Amino acid sequence: MLRRAVAVELEVAEELNKLLYSVESAYLSIVREVVMYAIEYNVLSATELHGLFYSKYRSEYPSLNSQLVIQAIRQASEIAKSFIERKREGAVQKPYPEVRSVSIRFNEIAWGYDEFISSVAPVRVAISPISTGKRGRGGRRFEIWLRPHKHFWQYWWKVLTGEARLASTLIIKRKANKWYAVFIFEIKPKEEKPRSVISFDINENTVAISRIDIETTVGKVADWNRQHVTPELYMIRTDFGRLARRYERVRNAIIEKLKPEFALPNGKYVNVANTREFRKHMKRMREEDRKVGRVRHVANELTKTPAIIVTEELGNNPQESMINEIRRNEIRHRVKQIPFKKLERTVEGKALERGSKLIRVSSYRNSRVCPIHFTRLEETNDWHTLQCPKGHYVDRDYASVMNMTWKATPESWTKGVWWNMKREMNWREHEGKSNPLVPHEIVILLQFIMKRIKASLEQSPAVLARGKPMNPAGGADEGWARNLPNTGRRPVSMHS
Numbered sequence: 001m002l003r004r005a006v007a008v009e010l011e012v013a014e015e016l017n018k019l020l021y022s023v024e025s026a027y028l029s030i031v032r033e034v035v036m037y038a039i040e041y042n043v044l045s046a047t048e049l050h051g052l053f054y055s056k057y058r059s060e061y062p063s064l065n066s067q068l069v070i071q072a073i074r075q076a077s078e079i080a081k082s083f084i085e086r087k088r089e090g091a092v093q094k095p096y097p098e099v100r101s102v103s104i105r106f107n108e109i110a111w112g113y114d115e116f117i118s119s120v121a122p123v124r125v126a127i128s129p130i131s132t133g134k135r136g137r138g139g140r141r142f143e144i145w146l147r148p149h150k151h152f153w154q155y156w157w158k159v160l161t162g163e164a165r166l167a168s169t170l171i172i173k174r175k176a177n178k179w180y181a182v183f184i185f186e187i188k189p190k191e192e193k194p195r196s197v198i199s200f201d202i203n204e205n206t207v208a209i210s211r212i213d214i215e216t217t218v219g220k221v222a223d224w225n226r227q228h229v230t231p232e233l234y235m236i237r238t239d240f241g242r243l244a245r246r247y248e249r250v251r252n253a254i255i256e257k258l259k260p261e262f263a264l265p266n267g268k269y270v271n272v273a274n275t276r277e278f279r280k281h282m283k284r285m286r287e288e289d290r291k292v293g294r295v296r297h298v299a300n301e302l303t304k305t306p307a308i309i310v311t312e313e314l315g316n317n318p319q320e321s322m323i324n325e326i327r328r329n330e331i332r333h334r335v336k337q338i339p340f341k342k343l344e345r346t347v348e349g350k351a352l353e354r355g356s357k358l359i360r361v362s363s364y365r366n367s368r369v370c371p372i373h374f375t376r377l378e379e380t381n382d383w384h385t386l387q388c389p390k391g392h393y394v395d396r397d398y399a400s401v402m403n404m405t406w407k408a409t410p411e412s413w414t415k416g417v418w419w420n421m422k423r424e425m426n427w428r429e430h431e432g433k434s435n436p437l438v439p440h441e442i443v444i445l446l447q448f449i450m451k452r453i454k455a456s457l458e459q460s461p462a463v464l465a466r467g468k469p470m471n472p473a474g475g476a477d478e479g480w481a482r483n484l485p486n487t488g489r490r491p492v493s494m495h496s
């Protein structure tokens with residue numbers, strides 16, 4: 001089940017605004033205190049924390065709807081759990097998480113859920129943030145007008161047509177001085193016939209893509225006069241690495257600028273990066289927003305039509321494995337900033353929503369093996385271009401995405417590692433097994449395409465290269481990649 005959160009602004013009158021502020025502050029204090037306790041005493045279970053804290057906060061905040069007390073404690077347990085997890089992974093250094101803001105959760109008892117979902121076009125929402133004052137009499141009800149927008153109606157339409165369901169929990173959230181209701185829609189994944197096979201590979205500044213449109217390709221196969229049936233190979237520029245480098249420079253400049261303000265009497269400095277002022281500056285830079293925008297763009301491009309989407313199995317720490325491959329020091333830092341996991345998650349979510357399937361294949365030697373002859377590729381003086389012993393050049397990124405495409409079919413998966421399979425692979429385990437997500441006719445098609453590329457390589461050995469090696473620096477020159485906002489596809493010529 002896919003979840004989509006849609007925020008709708010609320011029309012909140014002055015009095016209710018004050019009330020919501022006070023509810024928010026009570027809710028926030030509960031979450032903060034419980035999180036501190038949970039981490040200090042390592043009590044993470046929501047049930048245990050509820051047992052410890054419920055009555056305490058009921059008497060401390062008697063006017064708060066008891067349902068909100070329950071939700072606040074539960075939320076604290078989730079925050080504590082994810083903090084502990086991130087700490088274990090080494091992603092955080094601080095001893096406690098900083099809970100700066102909260103979203104207030106209303107379960108179906110604390111807001112007018114039934115009423116809302118039985119409406120054809122809801123324009124108001126009823127919430128009960130405070131209790132009536134009498135025990136067991138539930139909450140006082142407030143009706144608030146919504147300012148619904150197109151996006152909300154799109155999801156609401158899905159609810160009406162049965163493609164989606166509205167979750168029973170409502171979230172009320174404040175951003176700056178505005179209040180929002182966040183609705184959670186649960187969407188049923190679509191089932192559609194794949195129209196293309198797409199592989200993608202995330203690099204420092206680009207995402208490499210191989211796309212085979214099934215219908216047009218089948219058309220070409222039928223037309224025997226066509227010489228080349230090859231995947232369309234292209235890149236989308238993301239500039240994650242460049243973005244990271246730029247932000248790093250600005251970040252250092254801000255730290256230098258703020259330092260004098262945080263000098264201690266002994267001449268040392270407070271860690272400026274932990275201060276509020278620093279965070280304020282960083283927020284204005286909108287680094288995360290920009291990254292998210294780029295991630296969405298790539299995900300949209302990959303999931304436009306229902307497809308079989310092939311990607312590398314990312315380990316827990318994809319950055320590390322990429323760093324091991326690239327030894328240059330300067331790059332290491334930037335690679336850490338590439339949102340691999342985020343990109344993968346976004347693609348996966350969109351893929352399900354739009355009827356695509358995501359297949360993960362092993363990353364084993366994707367960019368070391370010729371995707372046509374399955375021989376070991378040799379380095380050239382250009383980091384990007386590799387040479388096959390059969391006499392042609394291959395672009396490193398294309399080799400990688402094409403090998404991923406082949407790995408979706410069982411036969412080539414074993415071929416892809418044949419040259420020292422005996423030593424490293426127990427390939428009998430995999431023999432004859434096919435990926436159940438790839439329909440048989442597509443496997444046949446992919447194998448056919450592979451044979452045809454092989455034939456065309458004999459005539460023009462430059463087919464798989466973007467160019468002959470000539471980049472004197474030998475660095476990762478990605479200047480030719482497609483720019484981000486440009487959605488028109490610019491395939492790189494594979495036929496010379």
Ligand SMILES: [Zn+2]
Nearest residue numbers: 370373388390
């Ligand atoms: Zn080759």
